[in-house]
Amino acid sequence: MRLTLSRALVLTLAMLWMTAPVQAKRLDDLSHLHGLAFDPADAQQLLLATHHGLYRAYPDGRVELLGRARDDFMALAADPGNPGRLYASGHPVGGGNLGLLRSDDGGASWTKHSDGHRGPVDFHQLTVSPADSNTLYGVHGTLQHSVDGGDSWQPVGPAPAKLISLAGSSHARERLYAATEAGLKVSLDGGKSWRAAVMFRSTASLVQADMNGTVYAFVLGRGLLSTSEPSLAWKTLYNGFGGHYPLQMTVAHDDPQRLAVLTHHGRIFTSDDGGMSWQRFGLPIPSEAVVEGARVYAEYCTSCHGVAGVGETPGTPTAPLDSTKLAPALDGTAHAWHHDDAQLRNTIHEGSVARGGRMPAWNGVLSEADIGHVLAYVKSLWNARERACQGAKHMNCDWQPED
Ligand code: HEC
The missing domain is CATH 2.130.10.10 (YVTN repeat-like/Quinoprotein amine dehydrogenase)
Structure with a gap:
């Protein structure tokens, strides 16, 4: 009973x-x-x-x-x-x-x-x-x-x-x-x-x-x-x-x-x-690091990852025909947020060209500070849940919005 x-x-x-x-x-x-x-x-x-x-x-x-x-x-x-x-x-x-x-x-x-x-x-x-x-x-x-x-x-x-x-x-x-x-x-x-x-x-x-x-x-x-x-x-x-x-x-x-x-x-x-x-629309007022990162992103990353990290658009003149080779969205709508900061920094550093991909290595082109800024910008495009559940946690994360 x-x-x-x-x-x-x-x-x-x-x-x-x-x-x-x-x-x-x-x-x-x-x-x-x-x-x-x-x-x-x-x-x-x-x-x-x-x-x-x-x-x-x-x-x-x-x-x-x-x-x-x-x-x-x-x-x-x-x-x-x-x-x-x-x-x-x-x-x-x-x-x-x-x-x-x-x-x-x-x-x-x-x-x-x-x-x-x-x-x-x-x-x-x-x-x-x-x-x-x-x-x-x-x-x-x-x-x-x-x-x-x-x-x-x-x-x-x-x-x-x-x-x-x-x-x-x-x-x-x-x-x-x-x-x-x-x-x-x-x-x-x-x-x-x-x-x-x-x-x-x-x-x-x-x-x-x-x-x-x-x-x-x-x-x-x-x-x-x-x-x-x-x-x-x-x-x-x-x-x-x-x-x-x-x-x-x-x-x-x-x-x-x-x-x-x-x-x-x-x-x-x-x-x-x-x-x-x-x-x-509706991104929070950016920090200085995010403003700096947006500038770096516009110069080096938009051509592949799209405006505001939406990903490469299939069918555009510069996009590869093979859709598995498209630059992924970085705005939280693909898998970028499944990786922790160290993994994301590493991808930006090393790129994927050496293993047959298209992502250039930015090590030597961008300073460590700018890599940090561009990462801060990318994460500013994620929503609250993606930020809270970033990395290994994404597998099992019961995040709720704050009151
Ligand atoms: C020539 C096109 C190109 C440019 C320019 C480019 N990327 Fe990429 N990027 C890619 C591709 C393609 C991938 C997919 C990784 C692969 O090839 O395995 C990728 C992957 C990534 C990933 C991993 C995403 C994930 O879901 O794991 C990050 C982070 C990233 N890029 C950041 C950047 C940043 C920051 C810049 C600018 C400094 C940049 N990329 C410039 C093509 C590009």
Whole structure:
């Protein structure tokens, strides 16, 4: 009897612990990012849909929970025509589905807006048409749409197979784009029928349109593409995301050149020049050693390991065709953090050319101090868990974010 009771207590405590997660203080403590939007109040800040509610993230990596919701936000969509208005969906802490939620104050407070068709729905894809704020599309099982600002929903038909991301258009409210594992698609009839939007069939992981006629898409092996609607003549804007696939994009409402993407590794990058160049968002204010290391890294390491350590991008002119020979990501999304400092220093010192690899030896080229600085820079790109579990510990490390 006693045993059963204590076991019940342990279970209850475990459930309480699971439902009352530690509130994250820093971006690198957050896991399970599902969506992002620029903060309508300040485009230096982002709103993030997470497993444990909606957070505001600052450029120096601090985060704070917005409102009281601790629900699992699976989708977040800004209304491009109404700054401050956001829609979200997902599942509540207690189980079930959230339906469609709406905020009119930039995410500070949320109200249940509607259930959706055959709801309450849990949209994982949700988009507001840049051509018409009253037209919304969402996917919960099938594709459904609303033409009255999310009040009522009608089924459209099956969503494109292996859908990853869905985007309305600024050209017409019936125009819709879909990024799928089978390639990028476009629909001219509100999602009833679809055709290829680009010649190559490679996986498209992201599509997003802004208010001014630009559509962005990320196609594996091609990089970030853009075109001016309604043309489908895509050009490559940027192909330097290394081992990351951007899954979501947001465009600042007051500056169409300011973009942010969330990648499949949960890292965020921003651009201030319409997607031509990108920086990691939310890194802590760097120490002097990290600033110095960033300079060394830009000069000697970016050419192979990519901007901010994202890894070498396959398919680029200087990248080897053999993918096993690509320079790995150093930003914590590959294996660099499985090695301790001494091992990493040794790799930088000796390189791998002597054993048939491509990593040059930096011994003699860089001073010991600069090797230390570049290592400090590389580690500044890791998240809190990777730093805490570095080296042999990574095999069995039960790190939790600090309160
Ligand atoms: C010519 C391309 C190239 C350049 C330039 C380069 N690397 Fe590398 N690096 C590689 C490759 C390829 C590997 C994979 C190791 C192998 O070949 O076995 C690697 C591996 C590493 C590793 C080990 C990563 C792991 O997961 O174990 C570290 C650390 C590293 N490089 C740091 C640097 C630093 C710091 C610089 C700049 C000072 C730099 N690299 C410049 C190609 C390069």
